[in-house]
Amino acid sequence: MARIGFVGLGKMGLPMARNLVTAGHEVLGFDISPAARQAAAAAGIALAPSAAEAARGAGFVLTMLPAGAHVRAAWAEMDAACAPEAVRLDCSTVDVETARAVAQGRRMLDAPVSGGTMGAENGTLTFMVGGAAEDVAAARPILEAMGRTIVHCGGPGTGQAAKLCNNMLLAISMIGTCEAFALAEKLGLSHAALFEVASRSSGQCWSLTTYCPVPGPVPGSPANRGYAPGFATELMVKDLGLSQQAAGAAGAHTPLGAAALALYERFAAEGGAGRDFSGIIEMLRRG
Numbered sequence: 001m002a003r004i005g006f007v008g009l010g011k012m013g014l015p016m017a018r019n020l021v022t023a024g025h026e027v028l029g030f031d032i033s034p035a036a037r038q039a040a041a042a043a044g045i046a047l048a049p050s051a052a053e054a055a056r057g058a059g060f061v062l063t064m065l066p067a068g069a070h071v072r073a074a075w076a077e078m079d080a081a082c083a084p085e086a087v088r089l090d091c092s093t094v095d096v097e098t099a100r101a102v103a104q105g106r107r108m109l110d111a112p113v114s115g116g117t118m119g120a121e122n123g124t125l126t127f128m129v130g131g132a133a134e135d136v137a138a139a140r141p142i143l144e145a146m147g148r149t150i151v152h153c154g155g156p157g158t159g160q161a162a163k164l165c166n167n168m169l170l171a172i173s174m175i176g177t178c179e180a181f182a183l184a185e186k187l188g189l190s191h192a193a194l195f196e197v198a199s200r201s202s203g204q205c206w207s208l209t210t211y212c213p214v215p216g217p218v219p220g221s222p223a224n225r226g227y228a229p230g231f232a233t234e235l236m237v238k239d240l241g242l243s244q245q246a247a248g249a250a251g252a253h254t255p256l257g258a259a260a261l262a263l264y265e266r267f268a269a270e271g272g273a274g275r276d277f278s279g280i281i282e283m284l285r286r287g
């Protein structure tokens with residue numbers, strides 16, 4: 001069993017760290033927020049007095065932080081305390097540039113996740129991992145204690161790249177699905193009939209068949225509970241902003257990604273920030 005430093009014990013980090021403890025690892029956690037530290041202690045996670053002390057002597061050091069600036073600051077603070085042979089994993093969703101900058105010259109993986117807080121609680125996250133193959137192999141048992149699917153995407157930054165590309169595609173497909181239902185309503189076509197046809201036709205996609213944005217066809221989708229998240233719109237806005245930043249830096253033409261960001265920013269500003277991202281159908285109906 002490994003000695004693990006875990007920095008960032010928020011909505012995702014706390015249940016992930018708890019799953020590492022459950023798997024028998026020795027975890028030393030840290031969070032700058034007193035409330036997060038209190039919740040972690042109550043969940044049975046041993047705490048260090050600083051990020052550097054959480055990292056000192058650990059074989060694996062993980063961060064699960066809000067954004068790139070926090071990730072750069074935390075790794076700068078931990079650098080001297082981190083053993084050179086320790087494998088470092090950043091599981092936050094950040095820009096590709098930050099992922100590559102913090103990995104430079106270090107044994108480090110970018111390992112963002114999908115699956116949300118439920119996946120973190122249940123240990124069923126998907127990890128998209130960028131970095132050296134031998135480091136991925138070394139970290140695999142640690143990732144398997146927190147997730148079900150681990151995909152090695154390539155060199156440093158490719159885990160974040162996979163996350164940003166996937167979520168841009170998800171946003172576009174969700175808006176398309178919502179527009180199709182909104183048009184069907186105007187044309188007198190029932191939700192059930194459109195679902196029946198599109199789920200067996202070329203319009204089929206995850207946003208339709210797993211996460212349907214109207215109540216009824218998929219009983220477990222957020223549409224059936226007033227668009228309580230799920231995946232909150234503010235997180236989608238963050239990820240779309242990162243994908244547009246990456247597209248700009250790489251010279252990729254992503255007009256639908258840009259349009260999706262503009263629409264989700266508007267939905268967030270109109271009160272949707274904390275609601276599920278599929279709730280954008282209500283804004284699209286209003287026009």
Ligand code: NAD
Binds near residue numbers: 117
């Ligand atoms: P959160 O805000 O609940 O948790 C982040 C924690 O980091 C907070 O407790 C904060 O106090 C702590 N923190 C900030 N700076 C710190 C520092 N320098 N040192 C130590 N602790 C510090 O956020 P979250 O929902 O857990 O998300 C974490 C990351 O996971 C984000 O990058 C997010 O985009 C990504 N993510 C979240 C979800 C989700 O459903 N919540 C899903 C997939 C990915």
